[in-house]
Amino acid sequence: MIILWTDGLIYILITVITLLFFALRGKEHFVRPWKKISQSRTAMVSLVFLVFFLSIGLLDSIHFRSNDRQNHDIISVLDYWANPIRLHHEKSYSAPFAAYLYSKELIMQADQAPYWGYPRLEYGGSHLSNVSEDKAGDIIAKAWLGFIKGAGVIIILCYAYHWLLGRAFFSNKTVNTVFTTLFFLGSSSYMLVELSSYYHVLGTDKVGEDVFYQTIKSIRTGLVIGSLTTLIMLPLAIIFGILAGFFRGWVDDVIQYIYTTLNSIPGVLLIAASILMVQVYMANHQQQFTSLVARADMRLLFLCLILGVTSWTGLCRMLRAETLKLREMEYVQAAQALGVPRGVILYRHILPNVMHIVLISVVLDFSSLVLAEAVLSYVNIGVDPTTYSWGNMINGARLEMAREPVVWWSLAASFLFMFTLVLAANLFADSVRDAFDPRRVQS
Template identity: 30%
Template sequence: MTVALAKPPRARSNSTLQIALRRLLKHKVAMISLGIILLLILVAIFAPLIAPYDPNTQDLEGIYGQPGPGHPLGQDSLGRDMLSRIIYGSRISLLVGFTVAIFSVVLGTLMGVLAGYFGGRTDNVISRFIEIMLSIPELPLQLTLSGLFAVSDVPAIVALRDNPLSSVFIIVGIFTFFGWMGTARLVRGEVLRLKNLEYVDAARALGAKNGRIMLQHLVPNLIAIIIVNGTLAVGGAILGEAALSFLGFGIQPPVSTWGNMLSNANEVVLEHPFVAFYPGLAILLTVLSFNFLGDGLRDAFDPKSRL
């Protein structure tokens, strides 16, 4: 008779991401913020089905129409439905936010890994460039670059301006150029610590090339920094786009954004406060949601936090 031996219980191994996810689920503010963000994403995706009107349809008889049954959030200076424009504006804000965050995080991670891993002259060049850029006030330079793109006669830029979404591409490029330095500094500091650990020395002793060490052994250990900074970068990009559009240097009409809606309401905010209140509320709610989610992710990945 054969006796079947019981198999020993398998030890449950929890990855850093699994532990962070469980900790994040306990962070109530972050989960509420995540729910709001997911709702905004769904609204942006299904904007043509949700919006009651075309965002550019004008009704000159309903200029500054008060909120009511036909127009729940009122009408703007050209009689356009405010709710429809806010819904469609979420598309541009989220597009700018996510695109800038992705490009900035990828570029910042690349520069930070190169600077931290190779050190020496590579580190000096990248670090000095970052310090110079961080010493320059961003907003005036962003305004200058946006204005130069608007009046440039370079054929490639002129052709780009013919596209209705050209200002979106320009804003994404400008914000990406200024947005990667913070991530690069954090990644560099972490790589300086990681590259001296034993597992990196072991990989190097086994003949692993620099590229493989950076991609397979260093970058996976930077996931926490990348995720947290990417989340915070989305909110920063949305707020920055709104600021430039409000000043008239950002995304131009007829493309609907929350920033240029605020710009159009600038002169009538006292007589018709709802024209500025609702797009401002949308910006505030979105940016706060991303910032609170970023704070929750930072606490979830930090083993010292009390979650």
């Protein structure tokens, strides 16, 4: 097993979240909002989609070295499972579920004169003897087989839940909604997996690589940008925001000067300069980056670092304002009068009462960071060009949309998956805000 830098940070983040969950699961002020969230159908459906994307990202974060004799590069568990579509490259563009290339070529056969036509794909639909007559029925049959497999797995999970917990899952509307969503995701996923073994379900790109594989691989990049940037941003925002609001005076002045200076620097220029510095360093130390995967991972890590350094100022300002209000509360004044150390006051009285702002900001900022990666990659200052990301797919689709006939499926696939992830994150963020915001809590 090989642990990349971003893999290690993801494991640390999961460990921290797990420890916080077990530490706070008995706290009423923490449990009550989550109970409210669990009663919202919209929140639970969004959470199911987020967990689905997260599971794919985690599978793509377990890396090892390939045992292929011709290629000993670093691959992930997701790559290993997706070998049928990862290794089946065509010559060039092909449309979704196509059996022929998208552009005409000069076809030369031994028993015929050369002619212009659409050559058959090497892998997509290659099992069909008569494409025009057999393809539609074959797609329906394999889609139905995948649907049955996915539905069977979800039904088994439903009855396992019923048997283990001793309750009927149809009696709870929220649980019913969750399993309905799981049924849709499971059956759809199995359908796509079954079909992708025989067809390129979302077509291929200019070099013949499967677009469905690219889109699935891009999930990890979006999740890494959203989660690791938050992991870097939170300590800076929490520490500086609370210190500025509690101590005021010269401490407040210094911290305000720091984040005001950062806000005055155009973020795009700062990110571009940082990425160029990383590229120069990797070019001068090539012996440290013998693998393309390691080089791309290092650039992704530095992109998370620079986004985290430049995006903590907004949350810091909100925490400063909230701390200025909390330090004047009676219980804080009483603690100071009794001689309680300032560190204890910050930890026991200030920090717990600003965590609702932190949680709300984290969930709301996640979707904006995913979109930021797409924008930065579109202007070529984002992730490495060899990294699978929705931004790189959109960037590559610019020229494809200008050709005739139009190659639309790369842009459509990246837009659909990114839209689904961002929409689920935004809907879940709304529910978290309503549950944790004290001003919205009804007596």
